[in-house]
Amino acid sequence: MTTLSETTEILRDLIAFPTVSTDSNLACIGYLADRLERAGARVEVYQDDTGAKANLWATLGPDTDGGIVLSGHSDVVPVTDQDWTSDPFVMDERAGLLYGRGACDMKGFIAAAVAMAPLYAARDLARPIHFAFTHDEETGCLGGQALVTELQNRGYRPAMAIIGEPTEMRIIEGHKGCFEYSTHFHGLEGHGSGPDLGVNAVEYAVRYVSRLLELKDKLRHRCPPDSQFEPPWTTINTGALIGGVAHNVIPGKARVDWEMRPVQKSDADFVKQDLHHFCTHHLLPAMQAVDPSASIHTEVIGEVVGLEPMDQNAIRDLVVELTGANATDLVPFGTEAGLFQQLGMDVIVCGPGSIAQAHKPDEFVSLDQMVQCLSMLEKLGDKVSA
Numbered sequence: 001m002t003t004l005s006e007t008t009e010i011l012r013d014l015i016a017f018p019t020v021s022t023d024s025n026l027a028c029i030g031y032l033a034d035r036l037e038r039a040g041a042r043v044e045v046y047q048d049d050t051g052a053k054a055n056l057w058a059t060l061g062p063d064t065d066g067g068i069v070l071s072g073h074s075d076v077v078p079v080t081d082q083d084w085t086s087d088p089f090v091m092d093e094r095a096g097l098l099y100g101r102g103a104c105d106m107k108g109f110i111a112a113a114v115a116m117a118p119l120y121a122a123r124d125l126a127r128p129i130h131f132a133f134t135h136d137e138e139t140g141c142l143g144g145q146a147l148v149t150e151l152q153n154r155g156y157r158p159a160m161a162i163i164g165e166p167t168e169m170r171i172i173e174g175h176k177g178c179f180e181y182s183t184h185f186h187g188l189e190g191h192g193s194g195p196d197l198g199v200n201a202v203e204y205a206v207r208y209v210s211r212l213l214e215l216k217d218k219l220r221h222r223c224p225p226d227s228q229f230e231p232p233w234t235t236i237n238t239g240a241l242i243g244g245v246a247h248n249v250i251p252g253k254a255r256v257d258w259e260m261r262p263v264q265k266s267d268a269d270f271v272k273q274d275l276h277h278f279c280t281h282h283l284l285p286a287m288q289a290v291d292p293s294a295s296i297h298t299e300v301i302g303e304v305v306g307l308e309p310m311d312q313n314a315i316r317d318l319v320v321e322l323t324g325a326n327a328t329d330l331v332p333f334g335t336e337a338g339l340f341q342q343l344g345m346d347v348i349v350c351g352p353g354s355i356a357q358a359h360k361p362d363e364f365v366s367l368d369q370m371v372q373c374l375s376m377l378e379k380l381g382d383k384v385s386a
């Protein structure tokens with residue numbers, strides 16, 4: 001299979017770009033753009049505001065709606081403090097396994113998709129095949145959000161997407177979202193002997209946490225009846241409650257670090273609306289009655305939307321047909337899939353390698369997994385050809 005050797009060579013090149021999320025991915029994106037252009041794709045590169053990062057969007061086939069997106073993130077997690085057998089940025093092949101940072105998460109899939117480009121280009125495609133390669137997935141799906149906004153603004157309407165995160169080529173049709181917040185309370189400091197003269201930020205933070213606990217209960221009752229998730233409902237966790245200095249001081253500042261993992265978008269909206277109402281109508285008026293400058297501010301640390309399993313999912317059905325898979329599954333980790341779903345596309349997560357090797361020293365993807373991935377992508381090309 002010549003495509004396999006081609007793919008491993010591309011993977012070797014990709015691993016050599018140290019695209020750790022803190023650093024630029026421009027060289028890597030430039031390389032991918034060049035390869036896709038040479039294959040005949042129409043390539044667009046969108047830089048972010050810093051100019052140091054970019055997303056790539058490329059199209060083969062007709063210039064129409066209804067295309068299939070092959071999506072991967074170009075960034076990788078750091079190798080700091082990890083004990084690697086070989087240089088993480090030089091691909092090493094040992095016993096049928098390809099080692100290197102990003103091998104499975106997720107340059108393996110990107111290499112396979114790009115290796116298929118000339119084969120797709122040689123076909124008479126009935127619908128477009130798009131390539132979406134993003135930046136900053138590992139730090140909160142920043143590139144994915146920018147790309148989806150860009151597609152929306154340009155009126156592009158692809159119908160389906162495959163997100164090639166490592167699932168050992170299993171078809172994943174859902175994962176929870178992961179929303180992280182820090183809520184800051186600014187009150188008024190004072191002496192502990194005169195509680196009415198200050199605004200006790202810690203006490204207001206505690207009321208906020210109580211509200212989170214009430215919401216936690218309510219979310220169990222909002223559980224979708226057929227939910228396959230574990231646990232099946234949307235969860236909330238209070239991770240940290242920080243504030244105060246001493247027994248006899250009214251604390252002026254407090255912070256609550258919390259997260260929720262929604263199984264459906266409506267739950268996230270419900271929680272946000274409830275907290276907004278609770279703060280503006282209950283907590284803030286009480287705080288500001290003592291000090292008008294008291295405030296509550298919620299900082300969004302990250303909002304990775306979930307991938308909601310759908311009854312109708314054309315790409316799931318298509319890949320089931322192509323691979324002969326007899327089951328689909330859910331995963332506990334977040335991906336960019338939900339962003340594409342919000343654009344109205346049918347989406348699955350399916351890619352080579354295992355999440356067990358992702359983010360770890362001696363990350364690898366097996367040649368066998370790469371063969372399975374290429375076979376799926378090749379059949380996809382057959383299916384999409386006129």
Ligand SMILES: [Zn+2]
Nearest residue numbers: 073105106165
């Ligand atoms: Zn990943």
